[in-house]
Amino acid sequence: MSKEKVVLLDGNSLAYRAFFALPLLTNDSGIHTNAVYGFTMMLQNILSEEKPTHILVAWDAGKTTFRHATFGEYKGGRQKTPPELSEQFPYLRKLLDAYEIPQYELDQYEADDIIGTLSKVGEEKGVEVVVISGDKDLTQLASDTTTVCITRKGITDLEKYTPAHIEEKYGLTPEKIIDMKGLMGDASDNIPGVPGVGEKTAIKLLKQFETVEGVYESLDAVSGKKLKENLTANEDQAIMSKKLATIEVQAPITIALDDLSYKGPHEEKVKAIFEELKFKTLLEKMTPQSESIEMHETIEVDIISDGDTVKLADEMAVHVEMKDEKYLSTNVLGVSMTDGHTISYIPIEVLQASKTLTAWFQDESKKKYATDTKATYASLLRYGIETNGFEFDLLLATYIANPSSSYTDVASVAKEFNYHEVESDEVIYGKGAKKAVPEEHVIAEHAGRKVKAVWSLKPKLEEQLRQNEQFDLYHELEMPLAKILGKMESTGVKTDLRILQQIGVELSTRLSELESIIYEMAGQPFNINSPKQLGEILFEKIGLTPIKKTKTGYSTAADVLEKLESEHEIIGFILTYRQLGKLNSTYIEGLSKEIHEDGKIHTRFQQALTQTGRLSSINPNLQNIPIRLEEGRKIRAAFVPSEPGWMMFAADYSQIELRVLAHISQDEKMIAAFREGEDIHTKTAMDVFGVDKDGVSSDMRRTAKAVNFGIVYGISDYGLSQSLNITRKEAGKFIDTYLETFPGVKQYMEDIVADAKLKGYVVTMMNRRRYLPDITSSNFNLRSFAERTAMNTPIQGTAADIIKKAMIDMDARLEAEKMEARMLLQVHDELIFEAPEHEIEKLKEIVPEVMESALQLDVPLLVESAFGLSWYETK
DNA sequence: AAACTCACG
DNA sequence: ACGTACGTGAGTTTG
Numbered sequence: 001m002s003k004e005k006v007v008l009l010d011g012n013s014l015a016y017r018a019f020f021a022l023p024l025l026t027n028d029s030g031i032h033t034n035a036v037y038g039f040t041m042m043l044q045n046i047l048s049e050e051k052p053t054h055i056l057v058a059w060d061a062g063k064t065t066f067r068h069a070t071f072g073e074y075k076g077g078r079q080k081t082p083p084e085l086s087e088q089f090p091y092l093r094k095l096l097d098a099y100e101i102p103q104y105e106l107d108q109y110e111a112d113d114i115i116g117t118l119s120k121v122g123e124e125k126g127v128e129v130v131v132i133s134g135d136k137d138l139t140q141l142a143s144d145t146t147t148v149c150i151t152r153k154g155i156t157d158l159e160k161y162t163p164a165h166i167e168e169k170y171g172l173t174p175e176k177i178i179d180m181k182g183l184m185g186d187a188s189d190n191i192p193g194v195p196g197v198g199e200k201t202a203i204k205l206l207k208q209f210e211t212v213e214g215v216y217e218s219l220d221a222v223s224g225k226k227l228k229e230n231l232t233a234n235e236d237q238a239i240m241s242k243k244l245a246t247i248e249v250q251a252p253i254t255i256a257l258d259d260l261s262y263k264g265p266h267e268e269k270v271k272a273i274f275e276e277l278k279f280k281t282l283l284e285k286m287t288p289q290s291e292s293i294e295m296h297e298t299i300e301v302d303i304i305s306d307g308d309t310v311k312l313a314d315e316m317a318v319h320v321e322m323k324d325e326k327y328l329s330t331n332v333l334g335v336s337m338t339d340g341h342t343i344s345y346i347p348i349e350v351l352q353a354s355k356t357l358t359a360w361f362q363d364e365s366k367k368k369y370a371t372d373t374k375a376t377y378a379s380l381l382r383y384g385i386e387t388n389g390f391e392f393d394l395l396l397a398t399y400i401a402n403p404s405s406s407y408t409d410v411a412s413v414a415k416e417f418n419y420h421e422v423e424s425d426e427v428i429y430g431k432g433a434k435k436a437v438p439e440e441h442v443i444a445e446h447a448g449r450k451v452k453a454v455w456s457l458k459p460k461l462e463e464q465l466r467q468n469e470q471f472d473l474y475h476e477l478e479m480p481l482a483k484i485l486g487k488m489e490s491t492g493v494k495t496d497l498r499i500l501q502q503i504g505v506e507l508s509t510r511l512s513e514l515e516s517i518i519y520e521m522a523g524q525p526f527n528i529n530s531p532k533q534l535g536e537i538l539f540e541k542i543g544l545t546p547i548k549k550t551k552t553g554y555s556t557a558a559d560v561l562e563k564l565e566s567e568h569e570i571i572g573f574i575l576t577y578r579q580l581g582k583l584n585s586t587y588i589e590g591l592s593k594e595i596h597e598d599g600k601i602h603t604r605f606q607q608a609l610t611q612t613g614r615l616s617s618i619n620p621n622l623q624n625i626p627i628r629l630e631e632g633r634k635i636r637a638a639f640v641p642s643e644p645g646w647m648m649f650a651a652d653y654s655q656i657e658l659r660v661l662a663h664i665s666q667d668e669k670m671i672a673a674f675r676e677g678e679d680i681h682t683k684t685a686m687d688v689f690g691v692d693k694d695g696v697s698s699d700m701r702r703t704a705k706a707v708n709f710g711i712v713y714g715i716s717d718y719g720l721s722q723s724l725n726i727t728r729k730e731a732g733k734f735i736d737t738y739l740e741t742f743p744g745v746k747q748y749m750e751d752i753v754a755d756a757k758l759k760g761y762v763v764t765m766m767n768r769r770r771y772l773p774d775i776t777s778s779n780f781n782l783r784s785f786a787e788r789t790a791m792n793t794p795i796q797g798t799a800a801d802i803i804k805k806a807m808i809d810m811d812a813r814l815e816a817e818k819m820e821a822r823m824l825l826q827v828h829d830e831l832i833f834e835a836p837e838h839e840i841e842k843l844k845e846i847v848p849e850v851m852e853s854a855l856q857l858d859v860p861l862l863v864e865s866a867f868g869l870s871w872y873e874t875k
Numbered sequence: 876a877a878a879c880t881c882a883c884g
Numbered sequence: 885a886c887g888t889a890c891g892t893g894a895g896t897t898t899g
Contacts, residue, residue, distance in 0.1 A: 624883035719889025
């Protein structure tokens with residue numbers, strides 16, 4: 001008990017203090033943040049200085065307290081809380097929740113009384129208590145066990161009031177502070193006291209007479225005529241003032257010290273709030289990755305020189321150690337393994353040379369607990385080592401448990417689960433230019449700590465996944481997919497550099513022609529790629545009317561320029577220049593750099609990144625190769641089969657998201673439309689505009705299509721008005737009509753938002769979760785965004801679930817059919833393959849079949865496929 | 876490093 | 885009244 005330390009904070013007082021101490025800061029979203037920022041600084045300071053085992057933030061309850069019964073004007077005349085501060089209280093509460101610091105308020109009582117009562121409890125138990133406030137009244141609570149800290153100027157500077165310090169400062173004992181207040185009053189609380197008595201006089205009187213009552217018992221002995229008069233005339237007021245200043249130490253609180261135990265912040269949540277409020281410096285401080293974490297336990301890692309001596313078990317945690325995350329090109333340093341007892345580190349050459357080890361890795365029945373299945377599989381494959389039998393994946397387990405968890409390395413995840421025995425990669429390898437591979441024993445220990453972490457975190461994560469009914473999603477969908485994606489990445493896509501270069505030459509020629517024309521029209525050369533310079537030319541020199549502004553100046557985005565196209569002929573040239581410039585830099589130059597020695601591009605699919613369950617593609621991104629405009633689409637001609645006599649084959653789901661919506665919402669009309677195999681946008685136009693098929697104009701279909709998109713995104717009238725270039729009112733009308741036409745959809749939208757508010761998260765059909773903390777935010781923007789996300793995520797996420805399932809089924813089917821065809825890419829709703837020409841007929845049959853039956857919905861899934869000599873030709 | 880722009884589903 | 889469509893990655897300019 002004696003080791004415990006309780007810190008009690010006066011929430012309102014500290015918030016006020018922070019608010020007035022700092023200038024009125026506003027972040028990008030227009031929220032004032034100075035009080036939250038200051039409070040956070042204080043809090044961090046207190047946590048690191050005091051290292052409390054228990055902590056509480058007490059809040060004032062409401063407008064009236066029991067003190068108002070005594071004195072109606074208590075705290076009267078005080079200025080209303082500035083709205084700029086009021087709006088920050090919800091964030092403070094959220095912040096404290098994220099720190100997992102308990103908060104408490106009690107009707108009719110002030111924070112002081114809660115703190116007073118708890119400090120007395122602490123005193124009785126002999127526990128060390130630290131009280132923190134900006135209000136000197138609290139100093140009356142100081143005792144041998146209770147220290148009261150009052151903010152001095154600034155925000156982190158605290159003055160510590162112990163009984164000794166109070167004695168030194170006032171010559172009084174702490175409990176006399178009340179008497180002092182009784183006599184001198186307190187302007188800020190509107191406590192009257194005795195006129196003419198200030199701090200000096202009050203102290204003098206109390207030194208002589210001990211208490212307020214003592215003063216009145218011996219009034220005659222008081223020196224000074226005027227003082228005596230004032231005292232006499234204000235006796236009742238003095239007694240009342242003392243009462244008002246007295247902190248209640250027996251408030252009927254319903255919490256106990258045990259409820260205040262503090263285990264540290266929930267780092268992820270704190271980070272999320274810092275991000276939300278744009279606390280950049282605090283965010284950076286949160287990841288003190290360049291600072292070495294204190295390792296509590298020493299571990300022993302055997303560095304293996306003969307692979308056949310490693311003690312192998314049927315289940316082991318394994319980790320492939322590399323100096324960065326680019327496992328498709330970076331060399332493997334070594335592999336660490338543990339069976340829960342001994343830890344080994346095997347340099348890659350040793351692993352490669354050991355038949356025993358490579359056989360163990362290949363053996364499906366030897367279960368591997370990996371930090372990252374896909375990286376393990378693909379990296380070892382580069383050394384000719386095949387890995388099978390993955391049974392646990394730290395990265396995927398963490399991601400499925402919460403897709404917003406940012407997995408940077410093993411240490412970051414481990415920390416989330418209160419496991420601190422592993423260093424961050426940045427500490428070991430450094431960052432930026434200083435990045436380097438340290439000595440082998442350092443790597444061995446680092447990699448060893450990682451497998452140890454995996455071993456001990458596995459039960460916790462699996463338990464959580466089971467509890468949330470997500471184990472199947474994780475174990476039967478994401479885990480098998482990881483290996484398949486590893487295979488796809490390793491296979492890569494053959495890219496014809498000559499085709500890229502040929503397009504590049506054409507582009508360069510046209511770009512320099514456009515450049516001359518634009519300079520000519522502008523009357524001067526300038527950097528067309530600089531929005532700043534372009535804005536100056538268009539809106540100042542030429543004098544066009546700016547339509548939209550950005551944070552830093554005029555917007556020159558394509559949709560803005562398109563509206564100006566008829567105003568000046570330069571606009572058209574600029575738009576073309578931009579379009580071709582993008583193609584040249586991102587796709588010609590960018591992709592050319594990514595072609596490996598094998599003539600292929602090996603993208604990496606991020607499987608644990610998106611908030612919805614989709615994959616993403618990096619280094620390079622092969623999920624955004626141009627298609628919409630013909631000039632860009634030609635880039636696809638560079639993606640070709642890797643073997644002579646082979647072809648490219650592509651298959652995509654038609655309208656998968658709307659089909660998912662029809663199924664989830666159970667909207668009868670929409671289900672019927674899909675069952676009848678109608679063109680959904682035309683059908684929507686028929687229903688919304690009340691015309692028959694022949695009555696649907698192309699404009700009506702275009703509108704219906706935009707509304708359908710809007711519905712999937714979580715509709716808003718503003719968004720639709722932007723995409724259709726119509727007024728918000730008109731857009732709103734379309735939405736209303738649409739929702740009347742599809743009442744099931746309307747119901748779904750309402751239900752999903754309500755459900756998200758209730759539970760705090762939404763799920764996909766396969767139980768993928770996305771937490772939406774902002775859905776209850778008082779900030780309109782944040783809340784609206786969360787609401788749209790709630791509507792969109794189950795749709796986009798279920799579509800992602802479906803194609804992932806299709807990929808697993810497809811991989812199995814190709815294997816079962818003993819086909820040579822290889823799956824190469826996934827682009828959200830399509831799969832791209834390469835195959836020998838003689839297998840194309842078979843693919844045309846089985847790919848749609850497998851994809852369409854990946855998941856049974858109440859509407860059919862439809863897949864369209866095509867093939868050709870390049871990706872360009874698969875249309 | 877952040878802002879802006881634009882490529883994809 | 886608020887101000888945005890949902891989900892990504894990458895290149896260029898600029899402070």
